[in-house]
Amino acid sequence: MLALIQRVSQASVSVDSEVIGRIGPGLLALVGVEPGDGDPQVARMAERLLGYRVFADAEGKMNLGLADTGGGLLLVSQFTLAADTRSGMRPGFSTAAAPALAEPVFNQLLATCRQNHGPGVETGRFGAHMVISLVNDGPVTFLLRA
Numbered sequence: 001m002l003a004l005i006q007r008v009s010q011a012s013v014s015v016d017s018e019v020i021g022r023i024g025p026g027l028l029a030l031v032g033v034e035p036g037d038g039d040p041q042v043a044r045m046a047e048r049l050l051g052y053r054v055f056a057d058a059e060g061k062m063n064l065g066l067a068d069t070g071g072g073l074l075l076v077s078q079f080t081l082a083a084d085t086r087s088g089m090r091p092g093f094s095t096a097a098a099p100a101l102a103e104p105v106f107n108q109l110l111a112t113c114r115q116n117h118g119p120g121v122e123t124g125r126f127g128a129h130m131v132i133s134l135v136n137d138g139p140v141t142f143l144l145r146a
Contacts, residue, residue: 001041001105002032002081007054007140011074013124014131021122023072027054028134031109032081033102034095037146042105045146046112049073054140062140066117073113076124076132077106099127 005027012022029049050067057063066073082096097105103126114121124130 001034001037001045001109001146003045003049003144003146004030004078004081005049005052005054005142005144006134007137008074009135009137011072011132011134013074013076013122014133015125015128021074021076021124023074023120023122025069025137026071026073026120027066028074028076028132030076030078030081031106032078033097033105034082035097035101037097037102037105039108041146042108042112045109045144046116048144048146049075049113050117052142052144054142070120072120072122073117074122074124075106075110075113076130077102077126103127 008028009025011028012019014020051065053063053065055064055069079096079102083091083093084095085091106126110123
């Protein structure tokens with residue numbers, strides 16, 4: 001499981017021109033599910049998303065995680081993140097989990113984050129064409145693996 005996280009001052013996701021998820025300050029996480037991902041990867045990724053220290057403390061150092069700040073979390077499924085891009089000029093998707101396997105894993109991650117972080121967790125729509133708007137704060141962007 002992979003997550004490309006960006007610290008944002010705001011972010012939203014739309015489907016068919018309708019905003020279906022929106023957060024203020026917090027994290028946008030684009031999530032790719034790989035074959036074999038399951039409970040251990042979900043638990044670890046949720047822990048990392050909520051605890052990864054990318055927010056400034058009183059001294060301006062990145063010492064606080066999302067759980068410390070109470071910021072929003074916008075989780076968006078993105079199978080292209082798990083693509084194989086090592087060769088050629090076209091991505092291969094054999095390294096990404098098939099939708100029938102990926103969707104329940106992504107939904108489990110969403111449920112785990114909501115259980116541990118509350119109502120500040122928003123999402124897009126699995127498998128839909130989504131438009132994401134964001135204001136990256138920093139910029140701060142990290143690739144997490146679970």
